[in-house]
Amino acid sequence: MNRFAFILHPLGFDDFYRKFEWMKKLPEGMLKKATKHAPPFKISNIEGIKSKTGKEIKGFFYACPLTTEQIMSLDQNYVIDKIIKSVKKAEDSKVQIVGLGSFTSVVGDKGISIAKKSNVAITTGNSYTIATAVEGTKLAAQKMGTSLKDEGICIIGANGSIGKTISRIIAKDVDNIILVSRNMKKLKNLKNIILEENININVEVTDNIEQALDRSKIIITVSGAVESIIDPAQIKSGSVICDVARPRDVAIEVGNKRNDVLVIEGGIVHIPGDVNFNFNFGVTGQNAYACMAETMLLTLEDKFTNYSLGPDIEIKKVKETTKMAQKHGFKLAGLRSFGKLLSEEDIKSIRMNSN
Numbered sequence: 001m002n003r004f005a006f007i008l009h010p011l012g013f014d015d016f017y018r019k020f021e022w023m024k025k026l027p028e029g030m031l032k033k034a035t036k037h038a039p040p041f042k043i044s045n046i047e048g049i050k051s052k053t054g055k056e057i058k059g060f061f062y063a064c065p066l067t068t069e070q071i072m073s074l075d076q077n078y079v080i081d082k083i084i085k086s087v088k089k090a091e092d093s094k095v096q097i098v099g100l101g102s103f104t105s106v107v108g109d110k111g112i113s114i115a116k117k118s119n120v121a122i123t124t125g126n127s128y129t130i131a132t133a134v135e136g137t138k139l140a141a142q143k144m145g146t147s148l149k150d151e152g153i154c155i156i157g158a159n160g161s162i163g164k165t166i167s168r169i170i171a172k173d174v175d176n177i178i179l180v181s182r183n184m185k186k187l188k189n190l191k192n193i194i195l196e197e198n199i200n201i202n203v204e205v206t207d208n209i210e211q212a213l214d215r216s217k218i219i220i221t222v223s224g225a226v227e228s229i230i231d232p233a234q235i236k237s238g239s240v241i242c243d244v245a246r247p248r249d250v251a252i253e254v255g256n257k258r259n260d261v262l263v264i265e266g267g268i269v270h271i272p273g274d275v276n277f278n279f280n281f282g283v284t285g286q287n288a289y290a291c292m293a294e295t296m297l298l299t300l301e302d303k304f305t306n307y308s309l310g311p312d313i314e315i316k317k318v319k320e321t322t323k324m325a326q327k328h329g330f331k332l333a334g335l336r337s338f339g340k341l342l343s344e345e346d347i348k349s350i351r352m353n354s355n
Helices: 013-019 021-025 028-037 068-073 076-091 112-116 126-143 161-173 184-197 209-214 252-257 290-300 315-328 344-353
Strands: 003-008 041-050 056-063 097-100 121-123 153-156 176-180 202-206 218-221 240-243 262-265 268-270 273-276 287-289
Touching: 003 076, 003 290, 028 068, 041 076, 056 076, 056 290, 076 097, 076 112, 097 290, 112 121, 121 290, 126 161, 126 218, 126 240, 126 262, 126 268, 126 290, 126 315, 126 344, 153 161, 153 209, 161 176, 161 184, 161 218, 161 315, 176 184, 176 209, 184 202, 262 344, 268 290, 287 290, 290 315
Parallel strands: 003 056, 003 097, 097 121, 153 176, 153 218, 176 202, 218 240, 240 262
Antiparallel strands: 041 056, 041 273, 268 287
C-alpha cells in the first residue's frame, strides 16, 4: 500500500495547548525556547482513504514544532533545516511522498531546497489548492447571484505562488481584475502577463487593500500574512470572499458581525473512503485542506515526483490535479465558512441581508 506524510506546524501556541494541555502552565518565553529546539514528531496515522477506483493508501501527520511567527521570524536557514528534519522523520514511516503544510511550504524557495535534501518526493499542494479556490469562488458567486464577468475580481496576495496562478486562470472569466500585493514591480510584471494572455481585459494593480476592497465584491485572498488583514468595516455588502490563506486573512469578527457577506474557506475537500485522521487539524468530518488532498492524489497516482514547488505553479498542473480528483472521487466539500458547512438557507439569508 502506498504511503504519504504531511507536515503540519502549529499556527500559534493554542494549537500546542490542544495537543498538550499541560503546556498551558509554561510561560510563553519558555515555550518559545522549547518549541524552537524540540525535535519533529509523528502526530497520527491517517486511515481509510479509498479512491472510487478501489485503490487504498495510508498516511501520517508529522509535526514541525515551530509556530507561524517562529517560521517567519527565525533565521531562514534554521527554519529550512528544521523542516528538512521533519521530512527525514517522516521518511521513517516508509513514505514515498511528503506534503508541506501551511508556512512550511512558503519559507525560502517554496520547497525546492527541501526537496533537494530529501529522499522522497515533495509537494506543497498548491496546484490543487488553486483549482479548488477557483471552483469555490465561482460557485459562491453564482449562489449569491453575482456575475464574475460583470463584477470582476480582486486577488489579494497576487504575487505569491498561489495568487499569481489564480490570477492568470480566473482572468479568463472576467473583464476586470484588481491585483493586490506589496511589491509593485512584481505586480506590474504579472499585469503584463495577464494582458498578453487575454484580450479586452482591464488589469489594475495596487498595494492598498482597503481601496481594493472598496471597489470589489468578489475577492480571493491568499496573502501569507501572519495575522488577519481584512476586518468587518472594510467589506462591501454582498461581497463574496474566498479565504485561501492559513492563518486566515479574514478576521473571525467578520463572521460574527457581517451577516451580509459570504466568506468561504478556500481549498476544503471531501476525501473518499471511511477516513479517520486521528487528529483535529481544524477541519471536521472526512474533509481536508486541498494541499493535503493533493499529496493523497499523487500517492494514489503513484506519481512520486516533486510537484507544485517554487514560486511559479504551472497551470497544466492545476488542470492535472483536477483530473486526478475527478478520477479518484475527491470533490469540493460544499461551501464552508469559519469552520461551518453552509446550507442553501444560510446562503439565501446572506443574500437577502445584502439587498
